[in-house]
Amino acid sequence: MRLLLIEDDPTLGEGLRDFLRADGHRVDWCACLAATDALRGEPYDALLVDWQLPDGSGLDWLRTRRARGDATPALMLTARDRLGDRIGGLDAGADDYLVKPFAPEELSARLRAVSRRSGAGAARSRCSFGGVEVDLAARTAFTRAGRAELTAREWAVLEALALRAGRIVPKADLEKLVHGFDSEVASNALEVHVSALRRKLGRELIETVRGLGYRIGERPAS
Numbered sequence: 277m278r279l280l281l282i283e284d285d286p287t288l289g290e291g292l293r294d295f296l297r298a299d300g301h302r303v304d305w306c307a308c309l310a311a312t313d314a315l316r317g318e319p320y321d322a323l324l325v326d327w328q329l330p331d332g333s334g335l336d337w338l339r340t341r342r343a344r345g346d347a348t349p350a351l352m353l354t355a356r357d358r359l360g361d362r363i364g365g366l367d368a369g370a371d372d373y374l375v376k377p378f379a380p381e382e383l384s385a386r387l388r389a390v391s392r393r394s395g396a397g398a399a400r401s402r403c404s405f406g407g408v409e410v411d412l413a414a415r416t417a418f419t420r421a422g423r424a425e426l427t428a429r430e431w432a433v434l435e436a437l438a439l440r441a442g443r444i445v446p447k448a449d450l451e452k453l454v455h456g457f458d459s460e461v462a463s464n465a466l467e468v469h470v471s472a473l474r475r476k477l478g479r480e481l482i483e484t485v486r487g488l489g490y491r492i493g494e495r496p497a498s
Contacts, residue, residue, distance in 0.1 A: 277321035277391060277435065278302040278453045282312065282337075283353065284329050288376075292324070295380040300415060300428065301387075302456040309337050319449040320348050321439060322387055327354035327365070335368050342369035349390040351383070388413050391439060403438055405493050408477050410438045417477060424476045429454060433469045434492075437482065441493030444485050 279296060283289035284307050293305045304320075306312050308331045323341075325334040338350055352370040354361070365373045371390045374383060388401070391412065401413040409418045415431055417424045426434065436453040437445060445453075451466050470482055470490065483491045 277387065277439070278319065278456060279304070279322050279324060279387075280312070280315065280318070280320045281305045281324045282307075282309065282329065282334055283324070283326045284308060285326075292380060292383070296384070299384055300431070302432070302454070304456060309334070312337075319453055321436070321453070322390060323348055323350040324383070325350055325352055325370075327352055327356060335365060335370075338370060339368045351386060351390065353378075353383075403441065403493075405438075405441070405481060406478065408481055410434060412438060419477055426473070426476065427469075429465075429469050430472050430476075433466070434473055434477075437490060437492040442491070444489045444491045446489040450490060 279301050281289065281292060281296070281303055283292065283305070286307070289305050289307060293303045296303045304315060304318070306315070309329055310331050323338070325338055327334045329337075334354075335352065338352075341348070341350075349371045350369065351372045351374055352365045353374050353376060354365070355376045356362075356365075357375045362373050372386050374386060401411060403410045403412065407420050411417070412435065415435070417426060417431075417434060432454040433450065436450055447466060454466065454469070470484075474482060481492060485491055
């Protein structure tokens with residue numbers, strides 16, 4: 277998944293970023309709310325937001341995004357452990373609430389949980405698309421011939437599309453979901469990954485919607 281992490285503590289922020297990247301995610305880390313301005317409009321699979329930041333409240337920041345219609349799954353990361361704080365965070369639009377200190381492994385598990393609860397493609401951890409079964413939790417894909425051997429980038433493309441099953445994902449958004457904000461990639465890199473997925477999983481799996489982007493799975497009912 278592509279994640280936006282907002283955490284002002286440099287030790288915790290760097291540690292979480294490195295752990296999540298090692299766990300296969302693409303992570304953009306900001307130490308304050310102002311730094312997120314450069315990322316406005318960027319597509320993310322989940323937001324990890326500290327409550328108290330040097331230049332404002334992460335909870336107010338999330339509340340503003342929700343008011344604009346942004347439904348990206350969000351986890352609040354905070355030392356506030358009172359019942360009223362937890363209720364306030366959830367009512368403000370957080371999908372989950374993690375009290376510091378916490379184990380990074382628990383954060384990963386909660387990310388998997390919120391991804392399963394959000395969007396048409398994430399209603400369950402195992403999704404079937406024709407003859408292909410995608411296990412989002414285990415990060416694996418199976419065809420009738422068995423488990424497919426995918427590279428990290430190929431899996432990132434498949435995951436991004438599976439989490440948005442039935443929806444057209446614009447090429448520019450898919451590139452950012454796969455490579456992140458700072459990465460420099462070749463102009464045809466995405467097409468190379470899609471071509472490899474079609475070769476390994478079947479040519480019908482990923483639909484090219486000309487001029488718009490890519491789609492996997494059933495089209496939403498009109």
